[in-house]
Amino acid sequence: MSARPDLSVEIAGVRMKNPVTVASGTFGYGREYANLVDPRQLGAITVKGIRLLPCAGNALPRHVEVPGGMVNAIGLQGPGVEGFVREDLPFLRETGVPVIVNIWGITIEEYGEVAARLEDAGGIAALELNISCPNVKAGGSSFGTDPLMIASLVGAVRRRTRLPLIPKLAPNVPDIRPFALAAAEAGADALSLINTLPAMVIDIETRRPVLANKTGGLSGPAIHPVAVKMVWDAARTVHIPIIAMGGIMGPEQAIEFLIAGATAVAVGTATFIDPTTALRVISGIESYLTRHGMKGVKDLTGSIVIE
């Protein structure tokens, strides 16, 4: 019998036993799903965004289903860095799986402070920087839509921590390549892409926006081809690993991301429909590698055929 394919990958110096994690905000802080999915089977656990202080999030309703996905405006609800370290980190550490903490802030200093405190807490493998947030010191425009702002943010956080940094790129830009490059040149160890796309849903009977926040972020199958293009563009621009996400519903979309150039993938919205999606994706990748006579995931990453 031939050997099983090697599913392990390395992202920013972090060894993952398989290339599958969960997308930030869709798996809570791990414990919420522990009865449904054994988190120890994942390649890494990526948790919901953490900022310095606890945050209540937006008013209800905060999400709505649309054809091909959902629009959410949860508003980055969370326990703050101290609450996370006290209540959630001990469980996550015990899983033995690399923990990627998604962080955010409304100033560069806040990102830096959260990063420094998380490094001090110990037991964290890497930080994913959610840059789809308003920079209040730059008139509220998003960090993620200005390459210069990405560079100063990544550079500033880099000076506050030795933890690997994974900026998560925003998709609402005309060309992802300068953004990927700016992040890499400022010291990013890997990239995540993509975050949700800005979206809106209107109730035609009341003529009012459905979400209390009026607008939100589109996720799910509808954004998958957009994400594939961005992953392909980023992968041929920078030489750091990419974690790809956006509309993975099963192994096929994950494999597509790997072929486009991703080293690892994250399952998001699909977890709300079937909490075991990430596990199905892991076994589906393994079957694909076996069927194609590939030794490991590394044979698949960037294997796109362009005539």
Ligand SMILES: Cc1cc2nc3c(=O)[nH]c(=O)nc-3n(C[C@H](O)[C@H](O)[C@H](O)COP(=O)(O)O)c2cc1C
């Ligand atoms: C309910 C919900 C909450 C999310 N919260 C976060 C978050 O806290 N930080 C972040 O960077 N991305 C967040 N995201 C974006 C996802 O991590 C992911 O990038 C996006 O949903 C695309 O993947 P998907 O189509 O598989 O869901 C959230 C998405 C959803 C649906």
